[in-house]
Amino acid sequence: MRRAATIKDVAAAAGVGLATVSRVLSGTGSVSPATRDRVLAVAKELDYRPSAIGRSLKLQRTGSIGLLVPDITDPFCAELAAGVLDCARTLGEHVILDVAHDDPEREGEIVDRLVEQRVDGIIAIPGSGDGAVWRDAARVVPVVFAGRGLPGLPSVVADDRSGVRAVVEYLVGLGHRRVAFLGGHVSVAAGPEREQAFRDTLAELRVPVDDDLVVRARSTADSAFAAAASLFQRRSDVSAVLAASHLLGEAAVLAARGLDLRVPADVSIAMIDDMPWAELCDPPLTVVARPARDMGYRAAELLLRDPARRERGRPVVLATELIVRGSCGPPAGLPGGSARSSRTR
Amino acid sequence: MRRAATIKDVAAAAGVGLATVSRVLSGTGSVSPATRDRVLAVAKELDYRPSAIGRSLKLQRTGSIGLLVPDITDPFCAELAAGVLDCARTLGEHVILDVAHDDPEREGEIVDRLVEQRVDGIIAIPGSGDGAVWRDAARVVPVVFAGRGLPGLPSVVADDRSGVRAVVEYLVGLGHRRVAFLGGHVSVAAGPEREQAFRDTLAELRVPVDDDLVVRARSTADSAFAAAASLFQRRSDVSAVLAASHLLGEAAVLAARGLDLRVPADVSIAMIDDMPWAELCDPPLTVVARPARDMGYRAAELLLRDPARRERGRPVVLATELIVRGSCGPPAGLPGGSARSSRTR
DNA sequence: ACTATGATTGGAAACGTTTCCAAAAGGTCT
DNA sequence: AGACCTTTTGGAAACGTTTCCAATCATAGT
The missing domain is CATH 1.10.260.40 (lambda repressor-like DNA-binding domains)
Known part of the structure; x- marks a missing residue:
C-alpha cells in the first residue's frame, strides 16, 4: 500500500x-x-x-451529509436511516452517521464536528431537548428534521394527530369506553402532541377522558414497564390501552402477560409505530404505522434538491396508517366479547 | 449563511x-x-x-472510516453499527455508512467511493459474494470484517461453532432426537459453517443426522416461511428445530403458529442471533446470541489502533451465549413432557 | 556591551484538485 | 500567403490547512 x-x-x-x-x-x-x-x-x-479531498477543497462542497439519530438500533431510526441512504445514493452523496442518545450536549458536539467536516447538510431526528442546539445549527448549515419537527425549521413528519385519531376511533368503535393512554417523554417522539390528540379525539367522540387513565413514563424500559403494570393493577376496569411509542407498547404487552391478562379478551392493546415484532407478537399487535423509510427519503430530498421549499420551513406531513392486527377486540362483557372474557383476577 | x-x-x-x-x-x-x-x-x-478538508489534505488522513453493512434495518447490523459508532466516537473518528443489500457489485462501487473519500479504513459485514471484491479492496485500504470473516483477512467474528454446539447439546439434553436444522444463504451470515457445526455436534452426541431434517431456504422471508412450513408438514415427528438466522427463526415461529403447533409442547424452537422480538414472543425464544455490539466495537478497535494485529489477519473470535428462554422443552411423549402434548393434527 | 540561549513569530511550501486564461496548433477561406 | 476561426493544450492560481525553517525578540550570563 x-x-x-x-x-x-x-x-x-x-x-x-x-x-x-x-x-x-x-x-x-x-x-x-x-x-x-x-x-x-x-x-x-x-x-x-x-482524491475527494482535493476536489472538495477546490469545489467547496463535500458531497456528504450528516445523519444524526438518537439510536441507530431503534428500528424506527434504522428504517428512517435506510430511507436517507436510499436517496443519498441516488444523488451520489455520502452519509456520515452519528448517534446522540437523546443528549442535547452530545447533539451539539456532533453538529460542530459535522460542520467542521463541511457536510452539505444535516438530517436529524432531534432528541427531547429544547431545540436551542438546532436553532443554532440551522444558522450555519442546512438542516432538515425527520420524525419530529421544530417550529420554524424544515422537517418531514408523520401526521400523528390523524394516526392517533384513527386508532382511538377504532377502539371506541369496538365499544371501548375506558381507554388508557400510556405516554411519556420517549426519545423517538411521543411528546405531548399525541396525548393531546388522544384527549381531543375522545372528546370529539363524547367519551369522557379519565385523567387517571393517562399515565406518563420516563424514557427507560423499566419506567415504562412499571407504569404499564401499575396501570393494569390500579384500574382493572381499563378495557383498552394505547401505547404512545414502541417502548411503551412493549411494556404494555409484557405487563399484560405478567399479570395473565389475555389480549384482546381481557384488554386490547394498540401502539404507535410499527415494529417487526408487532407481527410476531401473539396476538399480533394493532398499530399505527409511521412511514419511517419514506420520511428519511423525503428528508434527504428536501435537504439536497429542494432548497426553495426547505427555506420556507414548513413541515412536510406524511400520512400514517392504521394496521389492524389481532390485539384489539370488543371490551369484556359486551355483546361480541369472547366467552372467556371474565377477568381472572 | x-x-x-x-x-x-x-x-x-x-x-x-x-x-x-x-x-x-x-x-x-x-x-x-x-x-x-x-x-x-x-x-x-x-x-x-x-475546515476538516484543509486539514485532511495536509495531514493525508481524514479521520473517517467507512462502515458497510448489508442492511441497516437488520437488528444485527444495527447493533454492530452501534458498536462501531461507540468506538469511533472515543477515537474521534467519523463513520460513513452505506448499505450493499448483499450485492457484490454494489459492494464494489461503495468501496471505490470510500477509497476516493480517502477513509482511514473500512469495516464491513460482507455479503454472500465470493469475496473477490474484498480481496481487491484490502490491497488499497485497511479492511476489517465483522460478523463474517474471509480467509486471510482480518475479522471479528463470533464463535459460531461453539454456539451451535451449545444449543444442540441443550436440545439433545432435553431429550430431543429428531432435531431439524433450518438453514440457508441468508445475507447476515448463516453460511454452511453452522450447518456443519450442527452435523458435527449431533454426530459427537451419537444422534443420527437425518438429512431430510436439514433444509435450506433462500434468503427471502417467503422462501424461509415455505421451508419451515413444509418441514413441519412433511415431518410431523420433528420435536425441535434450530433456525440458523433470525429470519429463519421468524419463519419457524410463524409456521408453527400457522399450523397450530404449540411451542414448546408440540415443537421446540431455538434460533441463532438474539433479537428484540425474541423476548416478546410467546413463549420467549431460546437463542444463541452473538455479541453484535462488541463485535462492532472490537472491529473498530482492530482497524484503528491495532495495525500490527490487524496485519496478521487472524480472526478475533468472540464467545456466543446460549440464552435459555421458554421456547424449548422436553419432546412430546417423554416423561416431563407437558400433559397437552398430543399433536392437534 | 556582547553573545548565547530560549521563547515567539511569520513566510512559504505542500497536500490534490478544478478552472480560468492564454498560447499553440491545426484548419479554412479569401 | 496571410488572416481568421476552432480545437486542443498547459501554466498557474486558488481552495484551507499544517509545519518546517529562519528570523526576530527578550532574557540572562559573561
Whole structure:
C-alpha cells in the first residue's frame, strides 16, 4: 500500500499537463481522442483514484451529509436511516452517521464536528431537548428534521394527530369506553402532541377522558414497564390501552402477560409505530404505522434538491396508517366479547 | 449563511500570521499567553470553524472510516453499527455508512467511493459474494470484517461453532432426537459453517443426522416461511428445530403458529442471533446470541489502533451465549413432557 | 556591551484538485 | 500567403490547512 497516485503522476506518465488529465477524467472541456485514450490507459495502469479531498477543497462542497439519530438500533431510526441512504445514493452523496442518545450536549458536539467536516447538510431526528442546539445549527448549515419537527425549521413528519385519531376511533368503535393512554417523554417522539390528540379525539367522540387513565413514563424500559403494570393493577376496569411509542407498547404487552391478562379478551392493546415484532407478537399487535423509510427519503430530498421549499420551513406531513392486527377486540362483557372474557383476577 | 471564516481571516483580524493561529488552535508549539488569548477571542468572534478538508489534505488522513453493512434495518447490523459508532466516537473518528443489500457489485462501487473519500479504513459485514471484491479492496485500504470473516483477512467474528454446539447439546439434553436444522444463504451470515457445526455436534452426541431434517431456504422471508412450513408438514415427528438466522427463526415461529403447533409442547424452537422480538414472543425464544455490539466495537478497535494485529489477519473470535428462554422443552411423549402434548393434527 | 540561549513569530511550501486564461496548433477561406 | 476561426493544450492560481525553517525578540550570563 504505497503512496497513491495523484493527478500529477498521471499527467507526468502520460506526458500531458494536469489540466488535460483533469479534463479527461471529469469529461468536461475538449480533448483529442488520442490523448484521452492515453490518459485513460495511464490512469488505469497506475490505479489512479481521484482524491475527494482535493476536489472538495477546490469545489467547496463535500458531497456528504450528516445523519444524526438518537439510536441507530431503534428500528424506527434504522428504517428512517435506510430511507436517507436510499436517496443519498441516488444523488451520489455520502452519509456520515452519528448517534446522540437523546443528549442535547452530545447533539451539539456532533453538529460542530459535522460542520467542521463541511457536510452539505444535516438530517436529524432531534432528541427531547429544547431545540436551542438546532436553532443554532440551522444558522450555519442546512438542516432538515425527520420524525419530529421544530417550529420554524424544515422537517418531514408523520401526521400523528390523524394516526392517533384513527386508532382511538377504532377502539371506541369496538365499544371501548375506558381507554388508557400510556405516554411519556420517549426519545423517538411521543411528546405531548399525541396525548393531546388522544384527549381531543375522545372528546370529539363524547367519551369522557379519565385523567387517571393517562399515565406518563420516563424514557427507560423499566419506567415504562412499571407504569404499564401499575396501570393494569390500579384500574382493572381499563378495557383498552394505547401505547404512545414502541417502548411503551412493549411494556404494555409484557405487563399484560405478567399479570395473565389475555389480549384482546381481557384488554386490547394498540401502539404507535410499527415494529417487526408487532407481527410476531401473539396476538399480533394493532398499530399505527409511521412511514419511517419514506420520511428519511423525503428528508434527504428536501435537504439536497429542494432548497426553495426547505427555506420556507414548513413541515412536510406524511400520512400514517392504521394496521389492524389481532390485539384489539370488543371490551369484556359486551355483546361480541369472547366467552372467556371474565377477568381472572 | 455567508462564506465561512478561514484561518486567514482570523490571522488578519488578530494581526498575526497564519502559523500562529494554527498553533493556537491546535495547541502545539509555543505562543505567548497574550497572543493566544487574542487569537482565541477573534476566532470566537468570527465563529471560525477549522475546515476538516484543509486539514485532511495536509495531514493525508481524514479521520473517517467507512462502515458497510448489508442492511441497516437488520437488528444485527444495527447493533454492530452501534458498536462501531461507540468506538469511533472515543477515537474521534467519523463513520460513513452505506448499505450493499448483499450485492457484490454494489459492494464494489461503495468501496471505490470510500477509497476516493480517502477513509482511514473500512469495516464491513460482507455479503454472500465470493469475496473477490474484498480481496481487491484490502490491497488499497485497511479492511476489517465483522460478523463474517474471509480467509486471510482480518475479522471479528463470533464463535459460531461453539454456539451451535451449545444449543444442540441443550436440545439433545432435553431429550430431543429428531432435531431439524433450518438453514440457508441468508445475507447476515448463516453460511454452511453452522450447518456443519450442527452435523458435527449431533454426530459427537451419537444422534443420527437425518438429512431430510436439514433444509435450506433462500434468503427471502417467503422462501424461509415455505421451508419451515413444509418441514413441519412433511415431518410431523420433528420435536425441535434450530433456525440458523433470525429470519429463519421468524419463519419457524410463524409456521408453527400457522399450523397450530404449540411451542414448546408440540415443537421446540431455538434460533441463532438474539433479537428484540425474541423476548416478546410467546413463549420467549431460546437463542444463541452473538455479541453484535462488541463485535462492532472490537472491529473498530482492530482497524484503528491495532495495525500490527490487524496485519496478521487472524480472526478475533468472540464467545456466543446460549440464552435459555421458554421456547424449548422436553419432546412430546417423554416423561416431563407437558400433559397437552398430543399433536392437534 | 556582547553573545548565547530560549521563547515567539511569520513566510512559504505542500497536500490534490478544478478552472480560468492564454498560447499553440491545426484548419479554412479569401 | 496571410488572416481568421476552432480545437486542443498547459501554466498557474486558488481552495484551507499544517509545519518546517529562519528570523526576530527578550532574557540572562559573561
